[in-house]
Amino acid sequence: MWLGAYALARIGSDDSPARQPGKPSPRRRIGTLLRFPAGVVLVSWEYMWRVTALHRSEVEGGDGDLPPPLPAELVDELTKRLADGVGPMFHRRFSVLVQGARATPEALIDAMAADLNRPAPSTVAVFHKTLGDGAPARVGDEYRVQMPGPWDGPVRVLHRDPVTIRLGTLHGHLEAGQIQFAAHDDGEGLRFSVEAWARAGDRWVDLLYSRLRVAKEIQFNMWVHFALGAAALAGGRPRGGVSIETRRIPPEVCEAAEHC
Numbered sequence: 511m512w513l514g515a516y517a518l519a520r521i522g523s524d525d526s527p528a529r530q531p532g533k534p535s536p537r538r539r540i541g542t543l544l545r546f547p548a549g550v551v552l553v554s555w556e557y558m559w560r561v562t563a564l565h566r567s568e569v570e571g572g573d574g575d576l577p578p579p580l581p582a583e584l585v586d587e588l589t590k591r592l593a594d595g596v597g598p599m600f601h602r603r604f605s606v607l608v609q610g611a612r613a614t615p616e617a618l619i620d621a622m623a624a625d626l627n628r629p630a631p632s633t634v635a636v637f638h639k640t641l642g643d644g645a646p647a648r649v650g651d652e653y654r655v656q657m658p659g660p661w662d663g664p665v666r667v668l669h670r671d672p673v674t675i676r677l678g679t680l681h682g683h684l685e686a687g688q689i690q691f692a693a694h695d696d697g698e699g700l701r702f703s704v705e706a707w708a709r710a711g712d713r714w715v716d717l718l719y720s721r722l723r724v725a726k727e728i729q730f731n732m733w734v735h736f737a738l739g740a741a742a743l744a745g746g747r748p749r750g751g752v753s754i755e756t757r758r759i760p761p762e763v764c765e766a767a768e769h770c
Contacts, residue, residue, distance in 0.1 A: 562738065563751030569582030571757030575601040577688040578638055579705035579769035580678060584650065584668055590679040592770040595686030596708035599759040604704040606737045606752050611700040615693035616672045618702065621743055622691060623647040623675055629739030640664070641683075657732075666688075668674060684711045688770075691740070699749070702740045704733045709764055730754070 559767035560714045577592065582616075585591075592599065613621065622629060634659050642651030646665050655663040669676040669690075676690040676760045688707035694701055695769040706729075734752055764770075 512681065521617040543735040549730075563747060564734065565751055565753045566756070567754070568758065569599055571759045573759075573763050573767075575707070575757050575759050577770050578669070578676070578762070581649075581668055584666060584678070585712065588664075588666070588680045590681050590683055590686045590768050591765050592707070592709065594685055595711055595764065596713050596715070596761075596763055597710045599687065599707060599709040599764045601757040601759060602706045602708075602733070603755045604752060605755075606741050607696070607698060607749045607751035608702060608704050608741045608744045609744040610684045611741075612704045613700070613743070615695060615700055616701065616745045618693045618740065619634070619673050619691070620646065620676060623670065626653065627643040629736050629743050631732060631735035631739065634728075634735075645728050652680065653677070657728075679711070680709075684715045685709065686711050693740075693744075700744055700746070702737060702744065704737055706733065707770075709759075709761075 525645075540680055559672060580589065581593065609687075611618075611691065626647065630637060635655055638656060640652050640654050641737065642648060649667050649670050651667045653665050653667075653738065655665060655724065661745040663685070664680040666680055668678045670687065674690060674692045676688060678688045679686050685708040687706065689708070690703075690705045692703050696697045708729075734754070737752050738748060
């Protein structure tokens with residue numbers, strides 16, 4: 511019911527730049543949506559019976575938690591800046607040490623860039639490339655992340671190097687901010703992380719995310735699955751579980767961030 515109310519509210523929201531982010535074909539969207547009801551149940555069931563240890567911490571943060579500046583050449587009418595959001599920002603890092611990894615950090619990120627769906631929980635999140643050719647993810651490419659309910663998330667590749675992929679939100683996304691996938695060798699083995707700097711995209715999402723915590727837990731579950739999927743893609747398994755660090759940043763700090 512709340513999904514329907516939110517969808518109606520979004521129809522009347524002012525989030526309509528001159529050029530809209532691309533969308534996958536109706537056939538692909540319908541096929542994805544048909545999987546979601548069963549997918550949400552499946553992922554929720556897996557969450558209830560998960561044997562992987564989850565180490566959660568949540569503290570207050572500050573301006574040192576802001577995301578990297580947006581590349582000036584990639585800022586246009588579609589860009590959804592951090593200051594365009596509502597409410598506090600949550601700086602979250604999901605980290606997993608991969609035991610027995612057969613891939614190097616560079617090989618893991620290359621595999622993800624070739625197909626972002628490989629580590630993603632396909633039952634609740636599907637990446638559709640909407641701008642760019644069939645090559646691996648490159649700076650300037652755009653994707654639409656299709657999720658349950660009115661959760662479609664258009665994003666643009668802001669940065670790509672041998673061990674990092676960083677995405678930024680576009681108008682129409684339920685959040686405002688950036689997300690980064692990174693891998694490195696920390697001396698004990700390959701470590702993979704998902705790092706998100708995100709605040710609610712509008713006041714309706716702020717209600718669901720910051721207050722009712724519904725969207726926040728959906729995001730949490732999705733990125734835990736993504737981190738575990740990356741460990742499997744690297745040819746290993748998580749050692750010591752998944753660590754999740756959350757830092758809450760006050761709204762005024764976000765609204766003063768001119769270059770994010």
